[in-house]
Amino acid sequence: MEGTSVIEKTTKKERNKVLQYVMQNYLLYLFLLPAVLLTFVFKYVPMYGAVIAFKDYSPMKGIWGSDWVGLQHFQSFLTSPNFLDIFMNTLKLSFYGLVLGFPIPILLALMLNQVRRQRVKKNLQLILYAPNFISVVVITGMLFIFLSPNGMVNTMITLIMDKPVAFMTEPEYFRSVYILSGIWQAAGWSSIIYVAALANVDPQLHDAATIDGASLLQRIWHIDLPTLKPVMAVLFILAAGGIMAIGFEKAYLMQTDMNIPSSEILPTYVYKVGLQAGDYAYSTAIGLFNSVINLFLLIFVNFVVKRLNEGEGLY
Amino acid sequence: MQFQHTRSDRALLVANKLMLVLFTLIILIPLFYILLASFLDPNVLLRKGLNLSTSDWTLEGYRRIFQNDAIVRGFFNAFLYSGVFALVTVVTSILAAYPLAIDGFKGKKFFMVFFLITMFFNGGLIPTYLVIRDLGMLNTIWAIVLPGAVSVFNIILARTYFKAIPKELFEAARIDGASDLHIFFKIVVPLAKPIILVLALYAFVAQWNSYFDAMIYLEDPAMHPLQLVLRSILIQNEVQPGMISDQLAMAELKKVSEMIKYSSIIISSLPLLIMYPFFQKYFEKGAMVGSIK
Known part of the structure; x- marks a missing residue:
């Protein structure tokens, strides 16, 4: 009491x-x-x-x-005939995008780091970063202009081959065009953080290594790359964790009636089912399914990277 | 200290330079192509490709753009939405960041978790749409500028900046009897100008380049921002009303819609491409913190 x-x-x-x-x-x-x-x-x-x-x-x-x-909506989505296609399209687009897109900014930063004249370096960066400021609508518009049957790229292709390539309509080209144009736009900008990390490397390390007879490649491999490792780990977790959270905006713009077999991904499907067809509940279920998978992926990738990276993960 | 490079090192450095030049060209060529093509008659472009003989230059594409109501209105709307969005973002973020940067602020942890959760969970497209619809915000500027204005990322960015301000400044002001309101506006805001600029620039650029929210929330074409107008020109290949006076000839119609593609790309991308070098320092700062989050 x-x-x-x-x-x-x-x-x-x-x-x-x-x-x-x-x-x-x-x-x-x-x-x-x-x-x-x-x-x-x-x-x-x-x-x-x-x-x-x-x-x-x-x-x-x-x-x-x-x-x-x-769970009726989830059940009907998981058993619907287009589930597997859409799911795999989402996964492939993200996965290939990550595998191809992740190393290039690192490579760019290592290359920029070798440019000794600061003014040249600054100007190169200015150009390499610029595409980041162009909108997805304009990027996709440019793709249609350059890759159309009578566009610049096909004009060159028809010099060698007898037929233009239908880049924007054939399903088999969708992923390549999406990913490569994404790299064109973002690789420079994504290298910023690596460039900054490399700027913190003590020049004396390089000098000492050179005296010991290390070649440039050896110094990049043994000094520059290890410096980038922690940044790489964090960015990789974030990128891999977001693998199912791929953006809606560009995929939707690049969709044509003909490339749907490879361009329909979960976010575009959510939009079509929900706002175009008006099936709110079903669309929400698909979106929720997407987010839950995403969360599990983030946790899983964090776990794996922690193992590989001597206990240093994101959380 | 300078060292003599070995022969293989020198070869590598040369290869490195060549690769960088190649990358730069890959970026520049498409942009220059569009720029040059915007000054050419599309028929000439189709027949001869890009050629630099001056006789075929024309400003017709640009003239058509400024005569096009949808594009001009799109520009105005984009400026309005991006400006208001940047303002709402900056005001809400720095206001929220101030108490969260104070040591011993009660409830700090609760509020941080409250904001952080939204990084990992969200209701999704339809539930968000329903909220905005039920609030009567469809077809209003508020559907564009309010929902995305607060982000944890911005708050953390501002908070980190505030924390770096020497505490003595606040303590001295408090002893002098200054209120938090006074401290915030007279001490914090003037010192935080760089971070305010970073937040505003990022918000402005993001809004300027986006089309999705406008596509789902704004039905009225008169309210469409530039990117949505561009989408109809570049992607959907729609002929803009006012672009042609009559069905004179399909060829003419096609020509004009081709022509306007190039000039509209240039006109819409130019403001940011011109502005960005001046603010490169700030953008880089944001990119740095942004990728670490």
Whole structure:
């Protein structure tokens, strides 16, 4: 009896202290209000809204009033004839994109690092970073211009071959075009962080190695690359963890009726089922399925990298 | 210290230079092609390819653009949306970052987790759409500028910056009886100009280059930002109303829509490509912190 009253007293006292603090510093909480409000309304309320993935959503009954259907939507998606295609398209596009796209910024940074004249280096960087500022709409528009049957690339191809290549319509070219144009746009910009890491290498290390007779390649391999390793690990986890979170914007723009067999990916499918066909609940279920896989991937990749990287992961 | 390079090292350095030149050309050639093509008659382009004989130069493509209401309106809308979006982003982020940078602020952990969770979980396309619809924000600027304005990344960026400001400055001000409001506006904001610029630039560029939110939330063509107008010109190959006066000839129609493709790419990308070298330092700073998160 006596014990509980003591605890009650102290918690009450502490609550008063907290209350007093909040009262005295109410301005600080007001500062947080706009961000908290926007986050709550546009991030948390939709999280609650995602329960329609488990419901037979009817606009009349609203989110809460609609009837539960359990995993029915997930089941019908997983057993639908196009599930495997869409799932594999998403995975392949991301996976190849990662495998091809990840090393190039590192290579670029190592190459830029060898440029001794700072002015030349600055100008090179200026050019290499520029495509980052071009919009996806313009990039895709340029792809259509250059790769169309009578575009610049095919004009050259028809000099050697008798027929133009249908880059933008044949399903087999979709992934290559998507990934290579992505590298064209982002490789330079992604090298920034590596360039910065290399700038921190102590020049004396290189000098000492040179005196010991190390060649340039050996120095890059034994001094520069190990410097980049921690950055590489973090960026790899983030990239690999986001493998199923591939962006909607460019894939959707590059889609033509003919390349759908390889260009339909989960995000574009979510959009079509949800906003074009109006099947809100089914679309939400597909989106949720995508996010859950993504989360597991992130955890898994983090685990693997931690193992390989002597205990240094992201979390 | 300078060392004599061995022969194989020198060869490698030469190869390195050649590769860098190659990469740079791969970036520049498509851009220059578009730039040159924008000054050429498409029929000439098709017949002769790019040629530099000056007789075929024309400003017709650019003239057509400035006569095109959709593009001009798209420009205005894009400026409006990007500007307001940058403003909302900066104001909400630095306001939120200030208390989170103060030692001993009660509830700091709770708020950080509150913001961080949104990095890993989100409701998805449809639930977000439903919220915006139910708030009556469809077809309004608010659907574009509010939902994406707050991001943990921005808050952390600003907070890290604030934390680096010497504490003595705050303490001295507090002893003098200054309120948090006073400290924030008179001490923190003036010192935080670089980070404010970084946040604003990133927000502006992101909004300027995006089309997705506008595509799903803005039905009224009069509200479409530039990127959506570009999409109809470049991707959907739609003939812009006002581009031709009558069905005079299919050839003419096709010619104009080809012509306007090149000039619209240049006109829409130019503002950022011109602006970015001046702010390269700030963009790089953002990219650095951004990739570590």
